[in-house]
Amino acid sequence: MNLFAEIRTAVIAALETLVQAGDLPAGLDYAAVAVEPPRDKLHGDMATNAAMVLAKPAGLKPRDIAEALAAVLTQDGRIVVAEVAGPGFLNLRLAPSVWADVAGAALALGRDFGRSAMGAGQKVNVEYVSANPTGPLHVGHTRGAVFGDALAALLAFAGHEVTREYYINDGGAQVDTLARSVFLRYQEAHDLSVDWPEGSYPGDYLIEVGEALKAKVGNAYLDEPEEVWLDAVRSFATDAMLALIRSDLKLLNVEMDVFFSEKSLYGTGLIEAAIDDLRGKGLIYTGTLEPPKGKLPEDWEPREQTLFKSTAYGDDVDRPIMKSDGSWTYFAPDIAYHYDKVQRGFDQLIDVFGADHGGYVKRMKAAVAALSENRVPVDIKLCQLVKLFKNGEPFKMSKRAGTFVTLRDVVEQVGPDVTRFVMLTRKNDAPLDFDFDKAVEQSKENPVFYVQYAHARVASVLRRAAEMGIDTACTDFAIEDEAELELAKKIAEWPRLVEIAARTHEPHRVAFYLNEIASDLHTLYNKGNEAVQLRFLQEADPATSARKIALARAAQVVISAGLGILGVTPAEEMR
RNA sequence: GCACCCGUAGCUCAGCUGGAUAGAGCGCUGCCCUCCGAAGGCAGAGGCCAGGGGUUCGAAUCCCUUCGGGUGCGCCA
Numbered sequence: 182m183n184l185f186a187e188i189r190t191a192v193i194a195a196l197e198t199l200v201q202a203g204d205l206p207a208g209l210d211y212a213a214v215a216v217e218p219p220r221d222k223l224h225g226d227m228a229t230n231a232a233m234v235l236a237k238p239a240g241l242k243p244r245d246i247a248e249a250l251a252a253v254l255t256q257d258g259r260i261v262v263a264e265v266a267g268p269g270f271l272n273l274r275l276a277p278s279v280w281a282d283v284a285g286a287a288l289a290l291g292r293d294f295g296r297s298a299m300g301a302g303q304k305v306n307v308e309y310v311s312a313n314p315t316g317p318l319h320v321g322h323t324r325g326a327v328f329g330d331a332l333a334a335l336l337a338f339a340g341h342e343v344t345r346e347y348y349i350n351d352g353g354a355q356v357d358t359l360a361r362s363v364f365l366r367y368q369e370a371h372d373l374s375v376d377w378p379e380g381s382y383p384g385d386y387l388i389e390v391g392e393a394l395k396a397k398v399g400n401a402y403l404d405e406p407e408e409v410w411l412d413a414v415r416s417f418a419t420d421a422m423l424a425l426i427r428s429d430l431k432l433l434n435v436e437m438d439v440f441f442s443e444k445s446l447y448g449t450g451l452i453e454a455a456i457d458d459l460r461g462k463g464l465i466y467t468g469t470l471e472p473p474k475g476k477l478p479e480d481w482e483p484r485e486q487t488l489f490k491s492t493a494y495g496d497d498v499d500r501p502i503m504k505s506d507g508s509w510t511y512f513a514p515d516i517a518y519h520y521d522k523v524q525r526g527f528d529q530l531i532d533v534f535g536a537d538h539g540g541y542v543k544r545m546k547a548a549v550a551a552l553s554e555n556r557v558p559v560d561i562k563l564c565q566l567v568k569l570f571k572n573g574e575p576f577k578m579s580k581r582a583g584t585f586v587t588l589r590d591v592v593e594q595v596g597p598d599v600t601r602f603v604m605l606t607r608k609n610d611a612p613l614d615f616d617f618d619k620a621v622e623q624s625k626e627n628p629v630f631y632v633q634y635a636h637a638r639v640a641s642v643l644r645r646a647a648e649m650g651i652d653t654a655c656t657d658f659a660i661e662d663e664a665e666l667e668l669a670k671k672i673a674e675w676p677r678l679v680e681i682a683a684r685t686h687e688p689h690r691v692a693f694y695l696n697e698i699a700s701d702l703h704t705l706y707n708k709g710n711e712a713v714q715l716r717f718l719q720e721a722d723p724a725t726s727a728r729k730i731a732l733a734r735a736a737q738v739v740i741s742a743g744l745g746i747l748g749v750t751p752a753e754e755m756r
Numbered sequence: 757g758c759a760c761c762c763g764u765a766g767c768u769c770a771g772c773u774g775g776a777u778a779g780a781g782c783g784c785u786g787c788c789c790u791c792c793g794a795a796g797g798c799a800g801a802g803g804c805c806a807g808g809g810g811u812u813c814g815a816a817u818c819c820c821u822u823c824g825g826g827u828g829c830g831c832c833a
Contacts, residue, residue: 213773220776230775233813243813267776268813313833353833443833470830474757484830497759497829504831511833539760540828563761565826607769610761612826614768623795626782630795641793681772693770696780707798710791718792726792755795 183297183676184283185227188259188273189216192229195253204249206239216273218674225262225272226670232269243269280669281658284735287672288656292742295676299683300341306522307333309533310430310437311348314422315359317386317581318429318588320567321535324613326588327604327748328564329533330435331688334746339683344527345438351419352443352514358382359422360415364402366391367414371403384582390421432592433600434748446517452509455520455552456502464490464551470498489516494547516548523553530559531686536610539563560686564609570616595620598749602629605692605747623755628696632740633752635699638706639737640753642717646730649720653734655727662715664705665729668736671698675739688747695743702736 193214199205214235219228232247239246244265251263251271262274287294309329312322330345337343350356362382365375370392377383394402394417402410423440430437446452459465469483487503489512502513522530530549534541542561549559569576569586579586592600599620606628607613623630646653660669675694682690709716717733719726741751 215773215775217772217775220771220778224776228776233775236813270776272776350833355833473829481830486830488830501830506831508831510831515833536761536827538828542760563827565761611769612762625796628781634793634795638793645792677772684773689770690772693780700780704797706792707794707796710789710794710797713791716792720792755793 183680184279184673185216185218185677188227188275189214189229191257191259192216192231192250192254195250195257196231196235198253199246199249205235205241205246209235209238211235219270219272224266224270225264225274227273227275229271229273230269232265232271236269247271277660277666280666280673281660283673284658284660284669284732285656287675287735287738288731291738292745294738295338295679295742297339297676297680297683299339299680300336303341303529304344304527305336305341305529305531306344306346306525306527307336307531307533308346308348308522309333310426310435311350311534312426313350313355314419314426315355315382316384316422317425319579319582319585320569320588320591320615321564323433323588323591323600324564324567324604324609325533325535326430326433326435327601328562328609328688329531330433331601331605331691331747332531332533332562332686334748335679335683335688335691336686338742338746339679341529341683345436346522347437347440348518349419349423349440349442349444352447353511356415356419357411359418360411361407363387363390363394363418363421364410364414367394367402370395371400373403384584386425386581387418390418393421394418429588432589433597441518441521443514443518446514446521451521452513452517455517456513458520459489459516459548459551462551464493465502466490468499470501489544489548491544491547491551494550496543496547500544512544515545516552519545519549519559520552523549523557527557530557532559532561533609534561534563536563536565562609562686565607565612567604567613567615570614570618572618573616576617591615591617598633599629601748602632602692605689608687608689628692629749630755631703632695632699632744633749634755635702636737636740636744636751637753637755638702639733639740642730642733645718646726649718649723651718651720651723651730652727653730655731657728658731659725659728660732662705662708662712664701664708664715665732668698668701668705668732671701672735672739675743691743691746695740695747698736698739698743702733702740 193211196205196211200207214229214231216227216229219225231250232243235246236243247265247269251265254260254263259275259279260273261276264272266272307329310322310326312318333343333345358381365377366387368375394414456465466488467485468488469485472481484505486501488499489502491500492498500512501510504510532545545561546559549557577586579590581587581589594617603615603620619627620629625631643653660666678690678694682688717726717729744751
């Protein structure tokens with residue numbers, strides 16, 4: 182139940198009434214009519230721009246439309262005051278009972294309150310993490326993992342059918358490097374001393390993989406040339422890395438529906454099929470690209486290549502899909518992978534990448550647009566860097582991986598709940614500072630704590646109420662004070678916020694909202710210190726107390742639902 | 757050189773498909789702790805929304821441009 186949507190429906194019905202009465206011309210487009218919370222709450226509870234939006238097409242003055250609209254709307258029992266303001270806004274003030282009804286819905290629906298049918302019938306694929314299977318996940322992946330996971334949950338909450346997917350880059354040269362690195366560890370496991378060539382993966386995490394390989398094959402590969410063991414070791418190593426990555430994800434409670442292997446596209450005709458599809462559309466050709474302007478690669482020379490005409494779909498230059506030795510570039514399997522997603526019938530694709538893949542966005546969009554004939558939109562969300570701090574000092578090294586801090590390092594220090602919440606306290610395209618100490622600090626500056634505390638505070642009130650024999654299942658409300666009204670209104674905003682966040686693909690909005698509703702709850706609670714009649718717990722008047730507690734429970738339900746979307750456990754107590 | 761992202765209070769950042777007098781936290785100033793949990797609370801000061809043009813009844817938001825920061829830029833994925 183989205184109260185804003187309901188009032189908007191009422192506004193449009195009222196406009197129709199005006200049309201019937203001949204006060205407005207028929208056939209107006211109401212699409213731009215909005216009902217929103219006003220910026221300044223002194224203006225009322227909701228405002229509509231209907232009169233201003235319709236003034237021009239209707240050929241009338243905004244204020245005249247607004248006056249007429251106000252007259253009709255005040256006949257609605259929910260609307261107490263409708264007054265024209267500014268250039269033609271219509272400010273609405275709602276009856277207190279309306280807010281109580283919304284809070285009542287929250288209690289009745291529990292964590293399903295705010296669930297939307299917005300995405301009904303929409304199949305969405307969210308691809309995230311997709312880290313190369315060459316080592317443990319690091320901090321950057323962590324942000325992508327949390328973001329993608331929260332976004333998937335948010336879309337599901339908004340009614341979409343969501344598939345969470347991980348693309349395994351196991352087809353390129355980097356898994357060969359992995360295999361060779363594991364082979365070196367395998368040699369070490371046999372007490373041989375080895376040289377680490379430039380570009381190999383020297384992290385400690387491969388030591389046990391080398392030992393496991395020894396345990397499996399003994400000394401069978403020791404004196405053999407690469408041709409003998411490369412395939413087998415690569416497959417052994419990528420399996421091990423994938424197991425590592427899965428266990429990393431599990432630490433964060435991230436669970437994928439599909440792990441899609443790049444390798445599975447090779448030798449199966451899938452890449453060829455995707456490229457053929459593009460060729461059939463006249464988008465594949467052989468040609469020579471212009472050199473990039475400015476800093477020229479040193480070994481630049483004009484070269485004829487097989488190209489995808491991505492410029493036909495908004496890219497800046499056409500992109501090579503085949504190397505000069507006839508093998509595919511990395512782009513070709515990616516095209517095939519997205520072709521596969523399109524063929525699986527998704528209505529919408531979302532790719533979550535690191536910000537360093539920004540240059541990849543246009544060609545990927547071009548590819549999907551071409552493959553789906555503009556049917557399937559693809560939204561590519563870029564996650565910016567995470568800078569780690571400890572005691573305000575930059576924090577860089579990992580004991581495990583050597584050169585980078587791992588997901589495991591982070592989660593082991595602050596836990597999955599804190600990791601997830603903090604990662605969502607910034608917009609995805611804004612850089613994020615993550616301070617280990619602040620993240621676990623128990624103070625108002627720490628949003629994780631602040632929101633958890635609000636939830637726990639209600640739990641605490643409920644426990645004490647039960648001891649005092651106060652009804653904790655009451656569904657009547659006593660919403661009188663300004664602070665109570667604020668909280669009730671904030672609860673009513675939840676369904677609308679879900680839809681906005683889902684539409685914009687921005688789960689951080691949920692985190693910010695939770696901070697606000699927590700703030701309203703704390704404010705109300707603190708007000709009870711001075712104004713005794715505002716306290717939730719009132720031994721002398723259990724009936725009133727029960728109705729106050731009902732509001733606290735409604736807020737708690739919303740906080741719980743919001744945390745659920747973010748993948749954070751609501752705390753029952755903070756000790 | 758080109759493309760993408762970003763530029764909002766001293767600091768870190770929100771800001772809804774364009775809406776009214778641009779918000780929050782920290783920091784700062786002043787009050788407040790025998791009180792349902794003060795691991796705080798209340799109030800106040802503080803902004804040319806980087807600069808300039810344009811579209812619009814209306815622009816932090818859309819378009820153009822300048823400046824400043826980040827990322828990327830033909831057989832690496």
